[in-house]
Amino acid sequence: MGFLTVVGAGPGDVELITLKAIKALQGADVVLYDALVNPELLEYAPQAEHIFVGKRKGCYAYRQEQINELIVSRARSHRHVVRLKGGDPFVFGRGAEEMEFAAAHGLTVDMVPGISSSTAVPAYQGIPVTKRGSSESFWVITGTTKEHKLSNDVALAAQSEATVIILMGMSKLSEIVTLYKKQGKSDLPIGVIQNGTCWDEKIGVATVATIEEVVRKRQLANPAIIVIGEVVAHRKIMIQLAENHRSKLEALSPV
Template sequence: MNGKVTLLGAGPGDLDLLTLKAVKALAAAEILLLDDLANPDIVTLAPQARVIRVGKRGGCKSTPQDFIQRLMRRYALAGKIVVRVKGGEVLLFGRAGEEIAYLQAAGVAVEIVNGISSGLAAAASLGISLTHREHCRGVIFVTAHAQDHSEPDWGALAATGTTLVIYMGMSRIGSLSDGLMRTLPSWTPAAVVQWASTDRERRLVTTLGALAGDAEAAGLGSPAIILVGEAVGEALPTALPLAA
């Protein structure tokens, strides 16, 4: 009898943010494929699972995507309950589309268990609404690092009148800031939140023009979320200092 694969969003790191559905799926797991960005303590919620670490980090040595997919297929076809744990939200920049298609083509049942995205956790840390109706028309979640290593059209994104929540952008923070300032004024509110929701969290609230320099001076790096837009100016006073 075939098993199944659950693609599970582990959220930004705080295990208290896991859904009840995620906790139940972890408890039932026989094989746990663990992403580097997930809180490693999540394994305590899967006491009967064999844990296989399949880290994927930009700029670091990573487990090949094809290898991860073949592992999921092999164990599921052997009748195992496989849980693929991804940091943040499964359906946002987590290669879930590739994995779903691959597993379905192999006849493997796939379940999705959503998690809180690090972009939402970053906004919560700053105390802002990403869709504050006095400041924006909506929100755009965008990655600064496409598969072909190209960058988005920052000027076009800036012209949308939305809050921009930028993933995987720290290595390109200078070029993305310059690109956005082709449309937005340099005083546009901007922020960086590193390791959102965890005890390692660090926050920076600044302006678009000072963003790259301030982030470098503060020593901020990946994993972090960059937020740009007028709504970011509503950050709570407690969010303004950079956390130690």
């Protein structure tokens, strides 16, 4: 009846895909891939049919119902379908929904986890999501629900001392800032990272009170993640350490 493998492509850098994911691509007959997937990864499946099913700037190549039907029809006609998704398919990736649909229609299903942008993107910028003395936990929240509203969990997270990572939240940045200001956290560090781990990555770091101005000046937009918490200040420490190390190397270099 066919076989579906839902595969996490990682956050953008092609070297962050797993070996197991590469093996799945090499064995694929059809690859259905999303907008946030680095197209270079398709080179691991030269023998397969490649179908773009992603969304860009609110425009859908396929609706979710159509993607579900495409998975089933291609699996029946071609055998092995790889559903390639950015980041990790089980972190706001709808991977579970597609697997349930495929299994209900008789397909054998499997899943290959991916490196999630929620932790990898901050890490690339020297921002840990937890740090002794600064953060004992972290929340990963969708910024926009299926009703196109800000998740109620953001208001709860704003009351905690946890690091908060918000995906798909750029259109709700003003609302997020307002919630944190109400909690008296205007001076809390916050970072916005666009195109994380990719060659065109951009970042803006500020406080809750000033981040909107920084976003405007740096022209930051989707796809981006928002990181809120004291751990964001760690990035400045890492930059200073790197500069000190570079200065020492230059001093040791022969004239």
